[in-house]
Amino acid sequence: MRDPEGIARVLREADSVCICSHVSPDGDTIGSALAMRLVLLGMGKHVRVFCQDKVPDVLEFLSGAEEIQFPEQNTEQYDLFLSVDVSDPARLGTCGPLRDCCRHTAQIDHHGTNPDFAEVNSVDGDASATCTMIREQMKHLDAPLTKEIAECLYAGISTDTGNFSFDCTDPEAFRVMGDLLEAGLPLAELSMRLFREKSKAQLKLLGRAVEKMTFEADGQIAVMTLTMKDFEECGALSEHADTLVNYGLETVGTRMALLGRENGDQRIKFSLRARAPLTVDDVAASLGGGGHNRAAGISMEGSLEATTRQVVRAMKARLQEKNGK
Numbered sequence: 001m002r003d004p005e006g007i008a009r010v011l012r013e014a015d016s017v018c019i020c021s022h023v024s025p026d027g028d029t030i031g032s033a034l035a036m037r038l039v040l041l042g043m044g045k046h047v048r049v050f051c052q053d054k055v056p057d058v059l060e061f062l063s064g065a066e067e068i069q070f071p072e073q074n075t076e077q078y079d080l081f082l083s084v085d086v087s088d089p090a091r092l093g094t095c096g097p098l099r100d101c102c103r104h105t106a107q108i109d110h111h112g113t114n115p116d117f118a119e120v121n122s123v124d125g126d127a128s129a130t131c132t133m134i135r136e137q138m139k140h141l142d143a144p145l146t147k148e149i150a151e152c153l154y155a156g157i158s159t160d161t162g163n164f165s166f167d168c169t170d171p172e173a174f175r176v177m178g179d180l181l182e183a184g185l186p187l188a189e190l191s192m193r194l195f196r197e198k199s200k201a202q203l204k205l206l207g208r209a210v211e212k213m214t215f216e217a218d219g220q221i222a223v224m225t226l227t228m229k230d231f232e233e234c235g236a237l238s239e240h241a242d243t244l245v246n247y248g249l250e251t252v253g254t255r256m257a258l259l260g261r262e263n264g265d266q267r268i269k270f271s272l273r274a275r276a277p278l279t280v281d282d283v284a285a286s287l288g289g290g291g292h293n294r295a296a297g298i299s300m301e302g303s304l305e306a307t308t309r310q311v312v313r314a315m316k317a318r319l320q321e322k323n324g325k
Helices: 004-013 027-042 089-101 130-140 147-160 171-182 187-196 200-211 228-234 245-249 281-286 304-323
Strands: 016-020 046-050 078-084 102-109 120-123 214-216 221-226 256-262 267-274 295-301
Touching: 004 078, 004 102, 004 120, 004 130, 016 027, 016 089, 027 046, 027 078, 027 130, 027 147, 078 089, 089 102, 102 130, 130 147, 130 171, 147 171, 147 187, 200 221, 200 228, 200 245, 214 304, 221 245, 221 304, 228 256, 245 256, 245 267, 256 304, 267 281, 267 304, 281 295, 281 304, 295 304
Parallel strands: 016 046, 016 078, 078 102, 102 120, 221 256
Antiparallel strands: 214 221, 256 267, 267 295
8 A cells, every 4th residue: 555654754764765666667667766866865865776777768868867877886875775666576686685785675666466575665556657656755755846857757657658548547647747747847848759759770670570460369469579680680779679569459459469579688578468358467477477457577588489479378368268268
């Protein structure tokens, strides 16, 4: 359950705070971390932000993005460890050991599968984004909403709600958006940057993924795969594939979609999507992953071909179960 008062208490008591985002960071975890960084700096706290992986290029415009460090760069001890948008300890990646450098731990998260792994937990699986919870947290800290913080929160809320089109979008998301606009959020500019502008490499990768798309279960499951060779030939980065799975789900007749991609680390990363009332968080959980009802992810060892077959089988089973077959 949400505990903004508990989080406010430990934040006020701490002189130094270590903020951590999840692996393969997205807009919500980076936006949450950078917004909290600005809030805590405004409170006079000593703050550092860490993430196992680099900030995606599309989010580098956010205030403080250049200050995010890799965990191996840390040389300090902190009063408080604060994770944001991290569904379980494994999602901290190499940031996990940083907890041993902190006297206390806390977290703010919106994943329903979160096991409450910190000393103080503010978790709400029904929230559309962790960034909406950060806005609530700010009110409990009497923290002013600046244009820079508004941009960070918008990055998280808009990306996790699919630019306010996913069924997780709730009234709170729009109430917070009202606050952000009043704070001077340049909506048109940031919407273009986050959702419409694409690099040439990303467009090439999209073409490659669509060209290779296949369908299973009488066209109800769209399957997309990308190899390291695909990334190299397109001049693309792994982050350029983050939203491509949505094109599979947007194909007429599909009810579920997956994108499997090689990362060059002997593991295959899968992004799963589903249309209501189908779900994919249960599919992901059965294979060691997690996420939300309609959007989830998995990281698996093995070849791209073999692991893709395994994920497709699990998705077919979920589809048949829902169809009552």
